[in-house]
Amino acid sequence: MTTNTLMIRDFPQDERPRERFVQHGAQSLSNHELIAILLRTGTKDESVLQLSNRLLSHFDGLRDLKSASLEEITSIKGIGYAKAIQILTAVEIGRRVANLSFNDRYVIRSPEDGAKYVMNDMRFLSQEHFVCLYLNTKNQVLHKQTIFIGSLNASIVHPREVYKEALRRSAASIICLHNHPSGDPTPSREDIDVTKRLSECGKIIGIDLLDHLIIGENKFVSLKEKGYL
Incomplete structure (x- = not known):
């Protein structure tokens, strides 16, 4: 059989x-x-x-x-x-x-903490990478995600893409970062415009944009410290 x-x-x-x-x-x-x-x-x-x-x-x-x-x-x-x-x-x-455990998560208490978290990964990139860190109520990093690669432009870095992941992760706040391949982290007009637009959208949905850091060659600029947030 x-x-x-x-x-x-x-x-x-x-x-x-x-x-x-x-x-x-x-x-x-x-x-x-x-x-x-x-x-x-x-x-x-x-x-x-x-x-x-x-x-x-x-x-x-x-x-x-x-x-x-x-x-x-x-x-x-x-x-x-x-x-x-x-x-x-x-x-x-x-x-x-x-x-x-949550104790294993990286905690961001200052712009220096945020820059240190990504510096080695972003300082040598040949293209601009726009990255978001999604944080919980204790400012611990829940998730890191690259949102966009290319020259920063307010019409391309859409708040929908930034905050969609924040909602999915139940994040309390976010920190945005992008690198300047030139090594000079001085913010451009586009950098400032993108920051203000994302901040306004975050206030509407209740997820704070804590900072936008620009990463250069072993140095960075905090747009919050510059007064743009």
Whole structure:
């Protein structure tokens, strides 16, 4: 008697884990579907979904799987060292994320703190990069994001792009930064106009623009200290 094993390619598109991840996000997937994405392939006898289900059943769910050793995982038929290492790597990343605390976040108390946070990354850039730091109520950095690359222009650096991420991150305030590839951080008229426009928009939606820093060659200018905020 022969059995026909249903492989991932035999599933409808909207039932495949990767496609569902893209369309609906990771939260829409079950534990064994997430594991299936890590494993990537099954065996000639079972699909990756069947293999991941068997793996979770063997360890009675994620709680025991997170404590499993490399040897214990590779003892399961169909899982070699490569697959086992992928699983253990994901477990370790999850453990490290869980151990993060707000105390590990960088705190910005002054313009110098903000400049120091980005100086080494931005001082040698050959193009202008407009970057935002999103802060919580304790002025800890929640997220850093490059909003725009190119010559600064008030019509291009749109407040919508700046504050969209602030709303998504539930940020209490933001600090904007951009570099001058010339090394001279003296603000231009465009720099000042962009700053005022972003500040006004922030006041309307209740997210403060704390400062706009211009990064040069081991030096910076705070537009707040210059009186433009």
